[in-house]
Amino acid sequence: MAVRTADRAQPGPIPPSSLDPAALLRIGVADHLTRTAGPCHRPLRLAKTVLAIDHGNGQLRALTTQVVHARCGNRRESRCPSCARLYKYDTYNLIAAGLRGGKQTPDTVSAHPRLFVTLTAPSLGPVHLGPAKNGQLRPCHPRRKGQGPDCRTWHRADDRLIGTPLDPESYDYAGHVLFNALAGKLWSRFTIDLRRHLAQAAGLPRDRLAQEGTLSYAKVAEYQTRGIVHYHAVIRLDGPDGPGSPPPGWATTELLEDAVRHAASTAVVTTPEVSSVPSRALRFGAQIDIKALETDPLSGPGRVLTETAVARYIAKYAAKSTETTGIELRPLVCHTCHGTGTSHAELTTGESITRFCDTCHGHGRDHAAWTELDGPGVTAHARTLIETCWRLGALPGLDALRLRAWAHLLGFRGHTSTRSRRYSTTLAALRAERTEYQAALNAESTPADLGEKTTLLVNTWRYLGRAEIGSEQCGSPPTPAIHAGGPR
Ligand SMILES: [Zn+2]
Ligand SMILES: [Zn+2]
Ligand SMILES: [Zn+2]
Numbered sequence: 307m308a309v310r311t312a313d314r315a316q317p318g319p320i321p322p323s324s325l326d327p328a329a330l331l332r333i334g335v336a337d338h339l340t341r342t343a344g345p346c347h348r349p350l351r352l353a354k355t356v357l358a359i360d361h362g363n364g365q366l367r368a369l370t371t372q373v374v375h376a377r378c379g380n381r382r383e384s385r386c387p388s389c390a391r392l393y394k395y396d397t398y399n400l401i402a403a404g405l406r407g408g409k410q411t412p413d414t415v416s417a418h419p420r421l422f423v424t425l426t427a428p429s430l431g432p433v434h435l436g437p438a439k440n441g442q443l444r445p446c447h448p449r450r451k452g453q454g455p456d457c458r459t460w461h462r463a464d465d466r467l468i469g470t471p472l473d474p475e476s477y478d479y480a481g482h483v484l485f486n487a488l489a490g491k492l493w494s495r496f497t498i499d500l501r502r503h504l505a506q507a508a509g510l511p512r513d514r515l516a517q518e519g520t521l522s523y524a525k526v527a528e529y530q531t532r533g534i535v536h537y538h539a540v541i542r543l544d545g546p547d548g549p550g551s552p553p554p555g556w557a558t559t560e561l562l563e564d565a566v567r568h569a570a571s572t573a574v575v576t577t578p579e580v581s582s583v584p585s586r587a588l589r590f591g592a593q594i595d596i597k598a599l600e601t602d603p604l605s606g607p608g609r610v611l612t613e614t615a616v617a618r619y620i621a622k623y624a625a626k627s628t629e630t631t632g633i634e635l636r637p638l639v640c641h642t643c644h645g646t647g648t649s650h651a652e653l654t655t656g657e658s659i660t661r662f663c664d665t666c667h668g669h670g671r672d673h674a675a676w677t678e679l680d681g682p683g684v685t686a687h688a689r690t691l692i693e694t695c696w697r698l699g700a701l702p703g704l705d706a707l708r709l710r711a712w713a714h715l716l717g718f719r720g721h722t723s724t725r726s727r728r729y730s731t732t733l734a735a736l737r738a739e740r741t742e743y744q745a746a747l748n749a750e751s752t753p754a755d756l757g758e759k760t761t762l763l764v765n766t767w768r769y770l771g772r773a774e775i776g777s778e779q780c781g782s783p784p785t786p787a788i789h790a791g792g793p794r
Contacts, residue, residue: 328408332399333743339391347386348378351770359762375773383625384634390625396736397624397723401524401617404540404730405599411730415549419559420542420599422616425570426591427485427534431477436461436468447472469531469631470687479694482534483717484577485588487707489527489535490720492575492588499569507565508556518554520544524725528623533631533691533716538620541566548728563596570594580703624723628715633688635714638675640666645710670710691716
Protein backbone atom coordinates (compact mmCIF):
# COMPACT_ATOMS: atom_id res chain seq x y z
CA MET A 307 0.00 0.00 0.00
CA ALA A 308 1.37 3.37 -0.96
CA VAL A 309 0.50 6.14 1.42
CA ARG A 310 0.73 9.78 0.52
CA THR A 311 0.10 12.58 2.93
CA ALA A 312 -0.47 16.28 2.60
CA ASP A 313 -0.84 18.89 5.25
CA ARG A 314 -3.53 21.43 4.53
CA ALA A 315 -1.48 24.00 6.39
CA GLN A 316 1.11 23.74 3.61
CA PRO A 317 0.67 25.88 0.51
CA GLY A 318 -1.64 24.16 -1.99
CA PRO A 319 -0.84 23.24 -5.57
CA ILE A 320 0.54 25.90 -7.87
CA PRO A 321 -2.33 27.60 -9.71
CA PRO A 322 -2.15 26.66 -13.42
CA SER A 323 -1.87 30.32 -14.38
CA SER A 324 1.36 30.80 -12.42
CA LEU A 325 3.29 28.13 -14.37
CA ASP A 326 5.78 29.46 -16.87
CA PRO A 327 4.84 29.33 -20.57
CA ALA A 328 7.43 26.62 -21.31
CA ALA A 329 5.89 24.36 -18.64
CA LEU A 330 2.39 25.01 -19.98
CA LEU A 331 3.60 24.13 -23.46
CA ARG A 332 5.13 20.86 -22.20
CA ILE A 333 1.92 20.00 -20.34
CA GLY A 334 -0.17 20.81 -23.41
CA VAL A 335 1.96 18.65 -25.71
CA ALA A 336 2.00 15.77 -23.21
CA ASP A 337 -1.78 15.97 -22.96
CA HIS A 338 -2.09 15.90 -26.74
CA LEU A 339 0.27 12.91 -26.94
CA THR A 340 -1.66 10.88 -24.37
CA ARG A 341 -4.94 11.65 -26.09
CA THR A 342 -3.71 10.68 -29.54
CA ALA A 343 -1.46 7.73 -28.60
CA GLY A 344 -4.39 5.49 -27.69
CA PRO A 345 -5.04 3.76 -24.39
CA CYS A 346 -2.37 2.29 -22.15
CA HIS A 347 -1.76 -1.38 -23.06
CA ARG A 348 -1.22 -2.59 -19.51
CA PRO A 349 -3.28 -0.30 -17.25
CA LEU A 350 -3.34 -0.89 -13.51
CA ARG A 351 -6.46 -1.00 -11.33
CA LEU A 352 -6.01 0.75 -8.03
CA ALA A 353 -8.32 1.30 -5.10
CA LYS A 354 -7.89 4.82 -3.83
CA THR A 355 -9.17 5.82 -0.43
CA VAL A 356 -8.93 9.36 0.87
CA LEU A 357 -8.75 9.44 4.66
CA ALA A 358 -9.07 12.53 6.79
CA ILE A 359 -7.39 12.82 10.19
CA ASP A 360 -9.14 15.21 12.51
CA HIS A 361 -6.60 17.30 14.36
CA GLY A 362 -9.08 18.02 17.11
CA ASN A 363 -9.77 14.45 18.26
CA GLY A 364 -7.29 12.41 16.18
CA GLN A 365 -10.13 10.51 14.55
CA LEU A 366 -9.59 8.91 11.19
CA ARG A 367 -12.44 8.85 8.71
CA ALA A 368 -12.67 7.67 5.13
CA LEU A 369 -13.90 10.40 2.84
CA THR A 370 -14.03 8.56 -0.47
CA THR A 371 -13.10 5.21 -1.93
CA GLN A 372 -12.98 4.65 -5.62
CA VAL A 373 -11.41 2.34 -8.17
CA VAL A 374 -9.15 4.26 -10.50
CA HIS A 375 -7.01 3.22 -13.43
CA ALA A 376 -3.43 4.29 -13.84
CA ARG A 377 -1.06 4.13 -16.73
CA CYS A 378 1.50 1.31 -16.62
CA GLY A 379 4.26 3.87 -17.26
CA ASN A 380 6.36 1.34 -19.23
CA ARG A 381 9.11 2.99 -21.23
CA ARG A 382 9.30 0.33 -23.95
CA GLU A 383 7.49 1.05 -27.17
CA SER A 384 6.93 -2.65 -27.78
CA ARG A 385 5.22 -3.08 -24.37
CA CYS A 386 3.01 0.00 -24.31
CA PRO A 387 3.24 2.41 -27.27
CA SER A 388 1.10 4.90 -25.42
CA CYS A 389 3.18 5.17 -22.22
CA ALA A 390 6.42 4.93 -24.21
CA ARG A 391 5.34 7.98 -26.18
CA LEU A 392 5.04 10.00 -23.02
CA TYR A 393 8.34 8.62 -21.72
CA LYS A 394 10.06 9.59 -24.95
CA TYR A 395 8.63 13.08 -24.75
CA ASP A 396 9.89 13.51 -21.17
CA THR A 397 13.30 12.14 -22.12
CA TYR A 398 13.42 14.51 -25.08
CA ASN A 399 12.68 17.48 -22.81
CA LEU A 400 15.24 16.33 -20.26
CA ILE A 401 17.99 15.97 -22.89
CA ALA A 402 17.03 19.21 -24.62
CA ALA A 403 17.09 21.12 -21.30
CA GLY A 404 20.71 20.06 -20.82
CA LEU A 405 21.58 21.36 -24.28
CA ARG A 406 19.70 24.61 -24.61
CA GLY A 407 18.36 25.24 -21.11
CA GLY A 408 14.85 25.04 -19.72
CA LYS A 409 13.17 23.60 -16.62
CA GLN A 410 15.50 25.35 -14.16
CA THR A 411 18.57 24.75 -16.34
CA PRO A 412 19.96 28.12 -17.52
CA ASP A 413 20.11 28.61 -21.27
CA THR A 414 23.77 29.57 -20.99
CA VAL A 415 24.55 25.82 -21.11
CA SER A 416 24.33 26.08 -24.88
CA ALA A 417 27.60 28.03 -24.83
CA HIS A 418 29.46 25.42 -22.73
CA PRO A 419 31.71 22.84 -24.42
CA ARG A 420 29.49 19.86 -25.26
CA LEU A 421 29.72 16.89 -27.57
CA PHE A 422 27.60 14.06 -28.89
CA VAL A 423 29.67 10.92 -28.50
CA THR A 424 29.11 7.34 -29.69
CA LEU A 425 31.17 4.66 -27.99
CA THR A 426 30.88 1.34 -29.79
CA ALA A 427 31.59 -2.22 -28.74
CA PRO A 428 34.72 -3.99 -29.97
CA SER A 429 34.75 -6.51 -32.80
CA LEU A 430 34.27 -10.07 -31.59
CA GLY A 431 34.41 -11.62 -35.04
CA PRO A 432 33.13 -10.51 -38.47
CA VAL A 433 29.35 -10.29 -38.89
CA HIS A 434 27.19 -10.02 -42.00
CA LEU A 435 26.89 -6.42 -43.16
CA GLY A 436 23.64 -4.75 -44.11
CA PRO A 437 23.15 -1.74 -46.38
CA ALA A 438 25.09 1.46 -45.66
CA LYS A 439 23.50 4.21 -43.51
CA ASN A 440 22.10 5.91 -46.62
CA GLY A 441 20.35 2.64 -47.58
CA GLN A 442 22.82 1.83 -50.37
CA LEU A 443 23.32 -1.92 -50.77
CA ARG A 444 26.94 -3.09 -50.49
CA PRO A 445 28.78 -6.40 -50.69
CA CYS A 446 29.00 -8.10 -47.30
CA HIS A 447 32.56 -9.32 -46.70
CA PRO A 448 34.29 -10.07 -49.98
CA ARG A 449 37.72 -11.45 -49.14
CA ARG A 450 40.48 -13.17 -50.96
CA LYS A 451 40.97 -16.87 -50.37
CA GLY A 452 42.73 -17.57 -47.08
CA GLN A 453 41.85 -14.16 -45.60
CA GLY A 454 39.08 -15.45 -43.35
CA PRO A 455 35.42 -16.16 -43.89
CA ASP A 456 33.85 -14.27 -46.77
CA CYS A 457 30.35 -13.45 -47.99
CA ARG A 458 29.71 -11.67 -51.25
CA THR A 459 25.96 -11.22 -50.77
CA TRP A 460 24.44 -7.75 -51.06
CA HIS A 461 22.14 -8.17 -48.04
CA ARG A 462 18.86 -6.31 -48.15
CA ALA A 463 17.84 -4.38 -44.99
CA ASP A 464 15.38 -7.08 -43.87
CA ASP A 465 17.84 -9.97 -44.22
CA ARG A 466 17.94 -11.85 -40.89
CA LEU A 467 21.59 -12.72 -41.52
CA ILE A 468 22.68 -9.13 -40.93
CA GLY A 469 24.53 -8.84 -37.62
CA THR A 470 25.05 -12.59 -37.26
CA PRO A 471 28.63 -13.97 -37.40
CA LEU A 472 30.18 -15.09 -40.67
CA ASP A 473 31.85 -17.85 -38.75
CA PRO A 474 29.86 -18.72 -35.59
CA GLU A 475 32.54 -21.27 -34.60
CA SER A 476 35.21 -18.63 -34.09
CA TYR A 477 32.93 -15.81 -32.88
CA ASP A 478 33.75 -14.72 -29.31
CA TYR A 479 30.36 -15.37 -27.70
CA ALA A 480 31.75 -15.24 -24.16
CA GLY A 481 33.39 -11.88 -24.86
CA HIS A 482 30.11 -10.64 -26.33
CA VAL A 483 27.90 -11.37 -23.32
CA LEU A 484 30.63 -10.27 -20.89
CA PHE A 485 30.87 -6.94 -22.72
CA ASN A 486 27.11 -6.47 -22.39
CA ALA A 487 27.22 -7.43 -18.72
CA LEU A 488 30.07 -5.03 -17.95
CA ALA A 489 29.18 -2.18 -20.32
CA GLY A 490 27.85 -0.07 -17.42
CA LYS A 491 31.08 -0.58 -15.47
CA LEU A 492 33.14 0.26 -18.56
CA TRP A 493 31.17 3.50 -18.91
CA SER A 494 31.93 4.48 -15.34
CA ARG A 495 35.65 3.73 -15.91
CA PHE A 496 35.41 5.94 -18.98
CA THR A 497 34.05 8.86 -16.93
CA ILE A 498 36.84 8.43 -14.35
CA ASP A 499 39.46 8.40 -17.12
CA LEU A 500 37.79 11.38 -18.76
CA ARG A 501 38.16 13.47 -15.60
CA ARG A 502 41.80 12.38 -15.33
CA HIS A 503 42.56 13.33 -18.94
CA LEU A 504 40.76 16.65 -18.55
CA ALA A 505 42.81 17.51 -15.47
CA GLN A 506 45.98 16.55 -17.33
CA ALA A 507 45.08 18.66 -20.37
CA ALA A 508 44.26 21.64 -18.14
CA GLY A 509 47.52 21.19 -16.24
CA LEU A 510 45.70 20.66 -12.95
CA PRO A 511 46.25 18.15 -10.17
CA ARG A 512 43.42 15.62 -10.38
CA ASP A 513 41.80 16.66 -7.14
CA ARG A 514 41.61 20.31 -8.29
CA LEU A 515 39.39 19.54 -11.30
CA ALA A 516 36.14 19.63 -9.32
CA GLN A 517 37.01 23.11 -8.06
CA GLU A 518 37.25 24.39 -11.62
CA GLY A 519 34.76 22.43 -13.66
CA THR A 520 31.95 19.86 -13.60
CA LEU A 521 31.45 17.11 -16.12
CA SER A 522 27.82 16.31 -16.92
CA TYR A 523 26.42 13.70 -19.24
CA ALA A 524 23.25 11.97 -20.40
CA LYS A 525 23.56 8.66 -22.16
CA VAL A 526 21.50 5.91 -23.75
CA ALA A 527 22.44 2.31 -24.50
CA GLU A 528 21.43 1.04 -27.91
CA TYR A 529 21.59 -2.58 -29.05
CA GLN A 530 23.36 -2.98 -32.36
CA THR A 531 21.97 -5.53 -34.78
CA ARG A 532 24.56 -8.07 -33.63
CA GLY A 533 23.05 -7.91 -30.11
CA ILE A 534 25.71 -5.89 -28.33
CA VAL A 535 25.16 -2.52 -26.65
CA HIS A 536 26.85 0.72 -27.54
CA TYR A 537 26.43 4.15 -25.97
CA HIS A 538 25.31 7.49 -27.32
CA ALA A 539 26.00 10.33 -24.93
CA VAL A 540 25.84 14.06 -24.56
CA ILE A 541 28.89 15.17 -22.58
CA ARG A 542 29.10 18.74 -21.29
CA LEU A 543 31.71 20.68 -19.36
CA ASP A 544 30.36 23.28 -16.90
CA GLY A 545 31.88 25.54 -14.28
CA PRO A 546 32.44 24.33 -10.69
CA ASP A 547 28.79 24.90 -9.68
CA GLY A 548 27.26 22.96 -12.53
CA PRO A 549 25.12 24.19 -15.42
CA GLY A 550 24.64 27.65 -13.90
CA SER A 551 28.34 28.50 -13.71
CA PRO A 552 30.58 29.43 -16.64
CA PRO A 553 33.28 26.91 -17.54
CA PRO A 554 36.91 27.88 -16.82
CA GLY A 555 38.98 29.55 -19.51
CA TRP A 556 40.87 26.38 -20.41
CA ALA A 557 37.64 24.44 -21.11
CA THR A 558 37.25 24.34 -24.88
CA THR A 559 35.31 21.94 -27.08
CA GLU A 560 38.60 20.79 -28.63
CA LEU A 561 40.10 20.00 -25.24
CA LEU A 562 36.97 18.09 -24.24
CA GLU A 563 37.04 16.17 -27.52
CA ASP A 564 40.70 15.19 -27.02
CA ALA A 565 40.00 14.02 -23.47
CA VAL A 566 36.95 11.98 -24.62
CA ARG A 567 38.99 10.31 -27.37
CA HIS A 568 41.75 9.54 -24.92
CA ALA A 569 39.43 8.17 -22.22
CA ALA A 570 37.52 6.02 -24.73
CA SER A 571 40.79 4.30 -25.65
CA THR A 572 42.14 3.88 -22.12
CA ALA A 573 38.98 2.79 -20.24
CA VAL A 574 39.21 -0.91 -19.46
CA VAL A 575 37.41 -3.49 -17.34
CA THR A 576 39.05 -6.83 -16.63
CA THR A 577 36.76 -9.84 -16.29
CA PRO A 578 37.38 -12.32 -13.47
CA GLU A 579 39.41 -15.43 -14.21
CA VAL A 580 37.17 -18.50 -13.97
CA SER A 581 37.81 -22.13 -14.80
CA SER A 582 36.76 -22.33 -18.46
CA VAL A 583 36.71 -18.63 -19.32
CA PRO A 584 40.04 -16.86 -19.29
CA SER A 585 40.15 -13.31 -17.94
CA ARG A 586 39.95 -10.65 -20.62
CA ALA A 587 40.32 -6.91 -20.85
CA LEU A 588 37.13 -5.31 -22.18
CA ARG A 589 37.42 -1.99 -23.98
CA PHE A 590 35.27 0.11 -26.27
CA GLY A 591 35.69 -0.49 -29.98
CA ALA A 592 38.12 1.53 -32.06
CA GLN A 593 35.21 3.22 -33.86
CA ILE A 594 34.57 6.32 -31.73
CA ASP A 595 32.30 8.97 -33.14
CA ILE A 596 32.46 12.48 -31.68
CA LYS A 597 30.37 15.31 -33.01
CA ALA A 598 30.17 18.95 -32.00
CA LEU A 599 26.69 20.26 -31.28
CA GLU A 600 25.25 23.22 -33.07
CA THR A 601 22.34 25.40 -32.04
CA ASP A 602 21.57 26.73 -35.49
CA PRO A 603 20.18 24.03 -37.78
CA LEU A 604 21.43 25.83 -40.87
CA SER A 605 25.04 26.41 -39.90
CA GLY A 606 27.85 23.91 -39.81
CA PRO A 607 29.41 21.76 -42.46
CA GLY A 608 28.51 18.10 -41.94
CA ARG A 609 30.22 17.44 -38.60
CA VAL A 610 27.67 19.26 -36.52
CA LEU A 611 24.38 18.05 -35.14
CA THR A 612 21.50 20.11 -33.91
CA GLU A 613 20.35 19.98 -30.31
CA THR A 614 16.89 18.85 -31.39
CA ALA A 615 18.26 15.98 -33.47
CA VAL A 616 20.38 14.74 -30.56
CA ALA A 617 17.56 15.02 -28.02
CA ARG A 618 15.23 13.12 -30.37
CA TYR A 619 17.82 10.46 -31.07
CA ILE A 620 18.48 9.74 -27.39
CA ALA A 621 14.75 9.76 -26.59
CA LYS A 622 14.08 7.29 -29.41
CA TYR A 623 16.53 4.73 -28.08
CA ALA A 624 15.51 5.30 -24.47
CA ALA A 625 12.19 3.65 -25.40
CA LYS A 626 13.80 0.58 -26.95
CA SER A 627 15.69 -2.49 -25.83
CA THR A 628 16.62 -5.74 -27.58
CA GLU A 629 13.86 -5.26 -30.19
CA THR A 630 16.44 -3.46 -32.36
CA THR A 631 18.14 -6.85 -32.70
CA GLY A 632 14.90 -8.56 -33.74
CA ILE A 633 14.17 -10.31 -30.44
CA GLU A 634 12.02 -9.49 -27.50
CA LEU A 635 11.96 -11.93 -24.67
CA ARG A 636 10.83 -12.05 -21.10
CA PRO A 637 13.05 -13.23 -18.24
CA LEU A 638 14.17 -16.80 -18.75
CA VAL A 639 14.71 -17.77 -15.11
CA CYS A 640 12.18 -19.73 -13.06
CA HIS A 641 10.08 -17.27 -11.06
CA THR A 642 10.03 -19.50 -8.00
CA CYS A 643 13.74 -20.16 -7.49
CA HIS A 644 15.11 -17.24 -9.57
CA GLY A 645 17.17 -19.68 -11.60
CA THR A 646 18.94 -21.51 -8.78
CA GLY A 647 16.90 -24.69 -9.31
CA THR A 648 16.65 -25.21 -5.56
CA SER A 649 14.28 -24.34 -2.76
CA HIS A 650 14.56 -24.49 1.01
CA ALA A 651 12.07 -26.22 3.22
CA GLU A 652 11.74 -26.40 6.97
CA LEU A 653 11.10 -29.83 8.49
CA THR A 654 8.85 -30.34 11.49
CA THR A 655 12.01 -31.02 13.48
CA GLY A 656 13.09 -27.45 12.76
CA GLU A 657 15.81 -28.64 10.40
CA SER A 658 16.18 -26.82 7.09
CA ILE A 659 16.73 -28.81 3.89
CA THR A 660 17.54 -27.83 0.32
CA ARG A 661 15.68 -29.61 -2.46
CA PHE A 662 14.92 -29.23 -6.15
CA CYS A 663 12.53 -26.40 -6.99
CA ASP A 664 8.99 -27.75 -7.53
CA THR A 665 8.29 -25.35 -10.39
CA CYS A 666 11.29 -25.96 -12.66
CA HIS A 667 12.38 -29.38 -11.25
CA GLY A 668 15.92 -28.15 -10.74
CA HIS A 669 16.94 -26.66 -14.08
CA GLY A 670 16.13 -23.07 -13.08
CA ARG A 671 14.35 -22.23 -16.37
CA ASP A 672 10.98 -20.69 -17.05
CA HIS A 673 9.64 -23.35 -19.37
CA ALA A 674 7.22 -21.09 -21.31
CA ALA A 675 9.83 -18.37 -21.85
CA TRP A 676 12.34 -20.90 -23.20
CA THR A 677 9.69 -22.34 -25.54
CA GLU A 678 9.42 -18.87 -27.12
CA LEU A 679 13.08 -19.19 -28.10
CA ASP A 680 12.07 -21.90 -30.57
CA GLY A 681 9.91 -19.37 -32.43
CA PRO A 682 10.86 -18.25 -35.94
CA GLY A 683 11.84 -14.74 -34.74
CA VAL A 684 14.88 -15.93 -32.79
CA THR A 685 18.04 -16.38 -34.87
CA ALA A 686 20.63 -19.05 -34.09
CA HIS A 687 22.96 -16.18 -33.14
CA ALA A 688 20.52 -14.80 -30.52
CA ARG A 689 19.93 -18.29 -29.20
CA THR A 690 23.67 -18.89 -28.82
CA LEU A 691 24.05 -15.57 -26.99
CA ILE A 692 21.29 -16.57 -24.58
CA GLU A 693 22.75 -20.03 -24.06
CA THR A 694 26.17 -18.45 -23.45
CA CYS A 695 24.60 -16.23 -20.75
CA TRP A 696 23.04 -19.34 -19.24
CA ARG A 697 26.29 -21.32 -19.30
CA LEU A 698 28.51 -18.54 -17.93
CA GLY A 699 25.85 -17.55 -15.41
CA ALA A 700 26.36 -20.87 -13.62
CA LEU A 701 30.11 -20.39 -13.18
CA PRO A 702 31.32 -19.44 -9.71
CA GLY A 703 33.29 -16.24 -10.13
CA LEU A 704 30.88 -14.79 -12.69
CA ASP A 705 27.79 -15.06 -10.48
CA ALA A 706 27.92 -11.37 -9.57
CA LEU A 707 27.08 -10.55 -13.18
CA ARG A 708 23.75 -12.42 -12.83
CA LEU A 709 23.97 -13.52 -16.45
CA ARG A 710 21.04 -15.93 -16.13
CA ALA A 711 18.69 -13.32 -14.75
CA TRP A 712 19.65 -10.98 -17.61
CA ALA A 713 19.92 -13.58 -20.37
CA HIS A 714 16.78 -12.24 -22.05
CA LEU A 715 18.62 -8.91 -22.45
CA LEU A 716 21.72 -10.75 -23.73
CA GLY A 717 23.59 -10.09 -20.50
CA PHE A 718 23.12 -6.30 -20.33
CA ARG A 719 21.84 -5.29 -16.92
CA GLY A 720 22.49 -1.59 -16.88
CA HIS A 721 19.89 1.11 -17.20
CA THR A 722 19.09 1.93 -20.80
CA SER A 723 19.09 5.65 -20.21
CA THR A 724 20.95 7.51 -17.45
CA ARG A 725 22.39 10.93 -16.75
CA SER A 726 24.64 12.53 -14.19
CA ARG A 727 23.06 14.41 -11.32
CA ARG A 728 23.70 17.89 -12.64
CA TYR A 729 22.91 17.29 -16.31
CA SER A 730 19.52 19.06 -16.27
CA THR A 731 16.16 18.22 -14.76
CA THR A 732 14.74 14.78 -13.86
CA LEU A 733 11.95 12.67 -15.30
CA ALA A 734 10.25 12.85 -11.90
CA ALA A 735 10.27 16.67 -12.01
CA LEU A 736 8.73 16.65 -15.48
CA ARG A 737 6.00 14.26 -14.35
CA ALA A 738 5.40 16.27 -11.19
CA GLU A 739 4.84 19.36 -13.31
CA ARG A 740 1.84 17.64 -14.96
CA THR A 741 0.52 16.20 -11.73
CA GLU A 742 0.68 19.56 -9.99
CA TYR A 743 -1.14 21.18 -12.86
CA GLN A 744 -3.81 18.49 -12.76
CA ALA A 745 -4.12 18.81 -8.98
CA ALA A 746 -4.59 22.57 -9.29
CA LEU A 747 -7.33 22.04 -11.86
CA ASN A 748 -9.03 19.54 -9.58
CA ALA A 749 -8.58 21.53 -6.39
CA GLU A 750 -12.21 22.57 -6.53
CA SER A 751 -13.28 18.95 -6.37
CA THR A 752 -11.68 18.59 -2.93
CA PRO A 753 -14.40 17.44 -0.56
CA ALA A 754 -15.89 20.51 1.01
CA ASP A 755 -17.00 18.97 4.30
CA LEU A 756 -13.58 18.86 5.88
CA GLY A 757 -14.18 21.64 8.34
CA GLU A 758 -11.57 23.85 9.94
CA LYS A 759 -10.31 21.27 12.39
CA THR A 760 -9.43 18.61 9.80
CA THR A 761 -5.90 19.34 8.81
CA LEU A 762 -4.47 16.20 7.30
CA LEU A 763 -5.53 14.17 4.29
CA VAL A 764 -4.07 10.75 3.59
CA ASN A 765 -4.39 9.04 0.23
CA THR A 766 -4.03 5.28 0.35
CA TRP A 767 -3.56 3.16 -2.73
CA ARG A 768 -4.09 -0.55 -3.12
CA TYR A 769 -3.14 -2.50 -6.22
CA LEU A 770 -6.07 -4.55 -7.51
CA GLY A 771 -4.55 -6.01 -10.66
CA ARG A 772 -4.38 -5.25 -14.35
CA ALA A 773 -7.32 -3.51 -15.93
CA GLU A 774 -8.58 -4.53 -19.35
CA ILE A 775 -6.99 -2.68 -22.23
CA GLY A 776 -9.07 0.27 -23.27
CA SER A 777 -11.26 0.02 -20.18
CA GLU A 778 -9.86 3.10 -18.54
CA GLN A 779 -9.27 6.75 -19.05
CA CYS A 780 -5.53 6.75 -19.39
CA GLY A 781 -5.52 10.38 -20.36
CA SER A 782 -6.81 11.22 -16.87
CA PRO A 783 -4.46 9.73 -14.32
CA PRO A 784 -5.67 9.46 -10.73
CA THR A 785 -5.49 12.80 -9.04
CA PRO A 786 -5.24 12.82 -5.27
CA ALA A 787 -7.57 15.23 -3.56
CA ILE A 788 -4.86 17.46 -2.17
CA HIS A 789 -1.46 16.03 -2.78
CA ALA A 790 -0.09 15.91 -6.27
CA GLY A 791 1.13 12.37 -6.18
CA GLY A 792 0.25 8.83 -7.04
CA PRO A 793 1.94 5.50 -7.54
CA ARG A 794 4.14 5.16 -10.58
ZN1 LIG B 1 0.95 1.90 -20.50
ZN1 LIG C 1 26.94 -11.69 -45.52
ZN1 LIG D 1 12.67 -23.11 -10.08
